[in-house]
Amino acid sequence: MTKHHACRRCFLVVTLVSMTALKLSSAEYHIERSPETIVSFVSESPLIDFEVNTDKIDGYAYWEGEGFPPDDSQLQSSEVYFEVQLNTFDAGNGMYNRHLKERYFETEKYPYASYKARITKVESMADSSFVVHTTGVFSLHGATKEIQVSGSAVSTDQGLTIHCEFAVKASDYDIEMPSLMMMEVDDDINVRLEFILKIAK
Structure with a gap:
C-alpha cells in the first residue's frame, strides 16, 4: 500500500470514528474485501467497446439507529x-x-471515482432482500455531478450483499471516449458494483 493510499484509508477510518462518537446508537457498515467484490466500467458501440474491472473499492454506510433497514425517521441521518x-x-x-x-x-x-449520498427510501422485497434508493454526488475525472442510484441489498450471514448499476455520461465528466474508424464508443458509461457490507464492531 502506498503512502497516498494509506492516508486515504486513514481518512475513512477517522471519519467513521468521528461519526460513531457523535451517536452511540448507530448502524455502521464497512465494505468487506471478498472474492465477490467487483467494480466494472462498461461502454459499448457497434464496432468498439470497453470493459474495465477492479476489486479495489472502499467505503461505508451509516445512519443513526440500530439495524437494517433504517426506518423513515433515520434516513435523514444516513x-x-x-x-x-x-x-x-x-x-x-x-x-x-x-x-x-x-x-x-x-x-x-x-486516481479515484467516488459517490457520497443519502438513503432516500428502502423498499422491502421477498427473501430478506431490499431495494435501496439514494441521492448523492458522483465524482470522476475531476468533475462532480448529482445523480440518483438504486441497488439491491440482500441480508445474509456475511452481512449485506449489495448490487447496483447506474449510467453516467462521459461528456459530463470531461472524458473523451476512444474511437475507431471515426466511430466513437457510446457516451454512456455503465457502472456496475457488487460488494459486501459488514457491520462494524
Missing part, C-alpha cells in the same frame, strides 16, 4: 460513501489498460 481506485482498472490487455488510464481516465491526475 450517509453512504464509496471510492474506487481507478489506477487498478484491468481491461485484460496491458496496452489497452495503459491507453485508457493515461489518455481517457487520466488516473495519475484523478
